[in-house]
Each structure stands twice: as C-alpha cells, then as structure tokens.
Amino acid sequence: MEFHLTKLRDVHLIQLEPARDDRGFFARTFCVEEFAAHGLETNFPQHSISFSARKGTLRGMHYQLEPHSEAKLVRCTQGVILDVIIDIRPDSPTYRCWQEFELSSANRRQLYIPKGFAHGFQTLSDDVEVNYLISTPYAPQLARGIRYDDPAFGISWPQPVTQVSEKDLRWPDFP
Numbered sequence: 209m210e211f212h213l214t215k216l217r218d219v220h221l222i223q224l225e226p227a228r229d230d231r232g233f234f235a236r237t238f239c240v241e242e243f244a245a246h247g248l249e250t251n252f253p254q255h256s257i258s259f260s261a262r263k264g265t266l267r268g269m270h271y272q273l274e275p276h277s278e279a280k281l282v283r284c285t286q287g288v289i290l291d292v293i294i295d296i297r298p299d300s301p302t303y304r305c306w307q308e309f310e311l312s313s314a315n316r317r318q319l320y321i322p323k324g325f326a327h328g329f330q331t332l333s334d335d336v337e338v339n340y341l342i343s344t345p346y347a348p349q350l351a352r353g354i355r356y357d358d359p360a361f362g363i364s365w366p367q368p369v370t371q372v373s374e375k376d377l378r379w380p381d382f383p
C-alpha cells in the first residue's frame with residue numbers, strides 16, 4: 209500500500225499496490241505491520257457496510273464523543289462517492305478545516321480517518337456500497353453530527369441532495 213499524507217493532519221489516502229498477472233491482481237487492503245509503521249490504528253473490531261440506492265444520497269457528517277471516538281478506514285467498493293471529513297480536534301493545526309476525496313470502485317482508494325474527525329459522503333452514482341473498518345464499538349448515545357450544509361464549513365456538495373436521513377437534517381449548528 210502507498211500511504212499519502214493529505215492537507216489535514218494525520219489523515220492518509222491509501223493507494224493499493226496491486227500484484228498483477230494474467231488473472232487480474234491481488235492487493236492488500238489492510239496490514240497490521242504497515243499501518244503500525246505509519247503510526248495508524250491497527251485494531252478494528254467493527255467492519256460495516258452501507259448501501260445507498262440513489263445518486264445524490266448524503267450521509268453524515270458523523271462522529272462519536274470520547275471515550276468512543278472512532279478511527280475509520282473507508283473504501284467505496286461499488287459506485288463513486290465524494291467523501292468529506294472535517295477536523296474537529298481543537299488542538300490540531302488543521303482544526304475546522306475540511307477536505308474532500310473521490311473514492312470509487314474504480315480507483316480503489318482508501319481513506320484513513322483518525323479519531324477526532326466528522327465524516328460524511330455524497331453518492332455520485334446509483335447503487336453505492338461503502339465499506340468501513342472502525343476502531344471503536346458503536347455507541348448511539350455518544351453519536352453526534354454536523355449538518356451537511358452547516359454554514360460554519362460551507363461544504364460544496366457536487367449533486368443536489370436526493371436522500372438524507374431525518375437525523376442528519378437535525379444536527380445543530382456547529383459551535
């Protein structure tokens with residue numbers, strides 16, 4: 209795997225390194241040794257998947273409070289998404305900054321999101337599957353969110369929003 213730093217501190221965009229042959233290829237998507245060598249989380253007790261039927265679907269921007277904050281490794285295995293993360297670590301030099309990444313089944317990029325980020329995405333195609341490795345068990349009582357259109361951040365989503373959960377419409381303005 210190739211690990212690329214991003215403009216947000218501690219975030220890595222991970223490119224697969226396929227070993228190709230006549231059949232196709234084989235590639236690692238996660239490796240304890242490689243992740244540890246880059247100082248990344250290696251314990252992911254929860255693996256999850258979401259499926260979104262319609263282009264324009266918006267999920268996010270989600271995070272969990274301590275002691276349940278989560279590191280996530282995100283990969284789009286069907287379709288295309290615009291993935292967006294916001295650094296909400298008050299002591300970070302990139303606090304309140306956000307960045308977007310196109311993840312798709314075609315580019316097979318993975319995004320490593322450390323603890324202390326809000327995460328969301330919009331689907332850019334129909335029938336989208338997103339896979340997660342997550343470092344911390346789900347704790348709904350500690351789940352929080354930032355509204356996708358919170359004026360504090362001004363994220364420009366590329367598509368009209370076709371689907372969004374009631375929960376995600378109700379997140380309060382970020383302080």
Ligand SMILES: Cc1cn([C@H]2C[C@H](O)[C@@H](COP(=O)(O)OP(=O)(O)O[C@H]3O[C@@H](C)C(=O)[C@@H](O)[C@H]3O)O2)c(=O)[nH]c1=O
Nearest residue numbers: 256258267268269270271280327328329340346373375
């Ligand atoms: C996130 C999550 C949800 N659920 C349940 C709660 C609810 O009944 C149903 C759907 O949950 P949500 O509406 O929160 O699903 P969704 O909006 O897809 O939530 C996801 O959004 C993206 C952006 C992330 O970063 C993920 O970590 C996760 O928060 O699944 C779990 O059982 N475990 C989980 O880890």
